[in-house]
Amino acid sequence: MKMPNLLLPAACLGALALSIAAAASAPSAPVPISTIVASGQSGGGPDEPKYSIDASWVIAGYNDDEVIYSIIITNHDQGIIRCNTMLSGFYLDHGARHAVSDRQGVTIFPGKQQSAGRWVGMDQTAGATYKVTCRAVS
Secondary structure (H helix, E strand, O other): OHHHHHHHHHHHHHHHHHHHHHHHHOOOOOOOOOOOOOOOOEOOOOOOOEEEEEEEEEEEOOOOOEEEEEEEEEEOOOOOEEEEEEEEEEEEEOOEEEEEEEEEEEEEOOOOEEEEEEEEOEOOOOOEEEEEEEEEOO
């Protein structure tokens, strides 16, 4: 009866060793992101709010097989801003690629960051495009 109790810790240590080895051998080169609006954009006019945008691909999940695309907006303005994000790309469903487009709105306080959205299952090799427009909230 003592033998099965010893097998569980040994199996857990083996699984841990395999996951560490897999993480060490995983490619770390970033995939280029195609964007409509460049990072560090501003609204253009002297009275327009100032903000910056960062977009990234992240690999996550139990088996590192979930692709997550996220867009983060940082408010560099003195006031509250309201931003709209339009996203276009592709997602994978059982190997088939389908077009996806989405629109998200977010309110951001001065000096704060906010996620404009996180999309799971997108086709990282096809890339994604986004456009963010922000306006001051009066």
